[in-house]
Amino acid sequence: MRQIVLGVDGLSCEDLVDFVQLLPKSRRYFNLDSPLAVEGSVLTSPQGLWSEVLTSCDWTINGCVGYSHPRRSLNALAVMQERDLFVPPKFAAEETPESRTLSINMPLLMPKAKVRDWLSDGSQPVAYRVKPSKLLTHPELQDYSPRAFSDLSSALGRPSAGAQFIECEKQRIDCAAILMQSRQWQRCFWRMSVFDDLSHFVGMGFLKARDLLITKPLLQLLDHLDDLLDAILSSGEATVHIVSTFSHVACQGMLNLNNLLATGGFFTTEGNENEFRSKTNRMAASLLFTGMDDITNFTLRSHEGQLKTSHTLAASPVSGCIYINAKEYFDDGIVDAHSRHSIHQRLGSFLHDTLGKKFWGSAKIVENDEQSLKLAAGPMPDFVVSIDGIEFSDQPNPPRSLNDIPRTTHRASGFVLLPANQMIESKAIKPRQVLEVIGV
Numbered sequence: 001m002r003q004i005v006l007g008v009d010g011l012s013c014e015d016l017v018d019f020v021q022l023l024p025k026s027r028r029y030f031n032l033d034s035p036l037a038v039e040g041s042v043l044t045s046p047q048g049l050w051s052e053v054l055t056s057c058d059w060t061i062n063g064c065v066g067y068s069h070p071r072r073s074l075n076a077l078a079v080m081q082e083r084d085l086f087v088p089p090k091f092a093a094e095e096t097p098e099s100r101t102l103s104i105n106m107p108l109l110m111p112k113a114k115v116r117d118w119l120s121d122g123s124q125p126v127a128y129r130v131k132p133s134k135l136l137t138h139p140e141l142q143d144y145s146p147r148a149f150s151d152l153s154s155a156l157g158r159p160s161a162g163a164q165f166i167e168c169e170k171q172r173i174d175c176a177a178i179l180m181q182s183r184q185w186q187r188c189f190w191r192m193s194v195f196d197d198l199s200h201f202v203g204m205g206f207l208k209a210r211d212l213l214i215t216k217p218l219l220q221l222l223d224h225l226d227d228l229l230d231a232i233l234s235s236g237e238a239t240v241h242i243v244s245t246f247s248h249v250a251c252q253g254m255l256n257l258n259n260l261l262a263t264g265g266f267f268t269t270e271g272n273e274n275e276f277r278s279k280t281n282r283m284a285a286s287l288l289f290t291g292m293d294d295i296t297n298f299t300l301r302s303h304e305g306q307l308k309t310s311h312t313l314a315a316s317p318v319s320g321c322i323y324i325n326a327k328e329y330f331d332d333g334i335v336d337a338h339s340r341h342s343i344h345q346r347l348g349s350f351l352h353d354t355l356g357k358k359f360w361g362s363a364k365i366v367e368n369d370e371q372s373l374k375l376a377a378g379p380m381p382d383f384v385v386s387i388d389g390i391e392f393s394d395q396p397n398p399p400r401s402l403n404d405i406p407r408t409t410h411r412a413s414g415f416v417l418l419p420a421n422q423m424i425e426s427k428a429i430k431p432r433q434v435l436e437v438i439g440v
């Protein structure tokens, strides 16, 4: 039996009731009585969460902590790719030309000659969107675009953005349908990103609302999805599991972990008098390491090229992740193996003292113990932090007003909606258990 994993990231268990209401034809194929909660640990990015799903391992083992990772310096980030995972995706060994994988808008997964049909999610530093190229004989696939906007932050200020997010997703459904008509695939990972986009754009609860500008196109989109799911499921040739790896909570504030580390004496920047120049330097550093051609202010979420690494003991180059500037990992690292232990201890106490007080115990601080850091195949953060309702921002300039604060932020809590005939004992699982439940 073929397996389809349909990602609906951004939706919560509570949204699920409204979501299935809008799928009147296909909902009878799902087990509506007992959706399974998926509870992650501290990572809230699609890359971090899907890495755990795809490899069936926690991030501490697979090495993926987010969209990017530092390689030879805390000043230099590279986009995280499938080949950077310490553990390959669980199904990778089973992919053959007769048992291909369809990968549609998935983070991390990359094209693989002859065994994968691949539509980009727009997060990888590559010039193509569709692979193999022979798929471009389909006019719909020629027009495939993973994103409605290259810059989400500026899109959020435009009233028409909602309709464009929806239109982009509608085209993707058509492209997914074309890929699924091929005879040779076995498993399909197909992620819709419109629910995440709309959560950022209009806030939470938009599936319930009926008076928004996006209501009509959104209902049409879900009708379109419903038709396709009904066609797939009535044929009996594939199972469909609907999976969300994260949901949204109202954003209550932003926190710059590097500024916090600076107050503890852990972090130093190269000075920032000429903002224009420093921004240009950061873009240049970013371009060099990601190879992307559309770096914008929004993609600069860290201090690329701005750290004074000769005076930095620890930094947060990736959202929520704090790395010690270890000589062992980084060419310009300054912490040697002897002092690492004491700095790790000092950093841990500092984070618990400051974040614990500031957020009244709602800060989650996960420590990577020294043993697993030793075993890791590359640089890994010593600490990862998440705080409900707080968006990490490493932009040097804080938001000027409440209007600049995002409406929502991610929470590592989602669900699996099982097929009607599948029963599971547990009520909640971890992201690493998702493929086991699905049987991929």
Ligand SMILES: [Zn+2]
Residues within 6 Å of the ligand: 196, 197, 200, 410
């Ligand atoms: Zn998001």
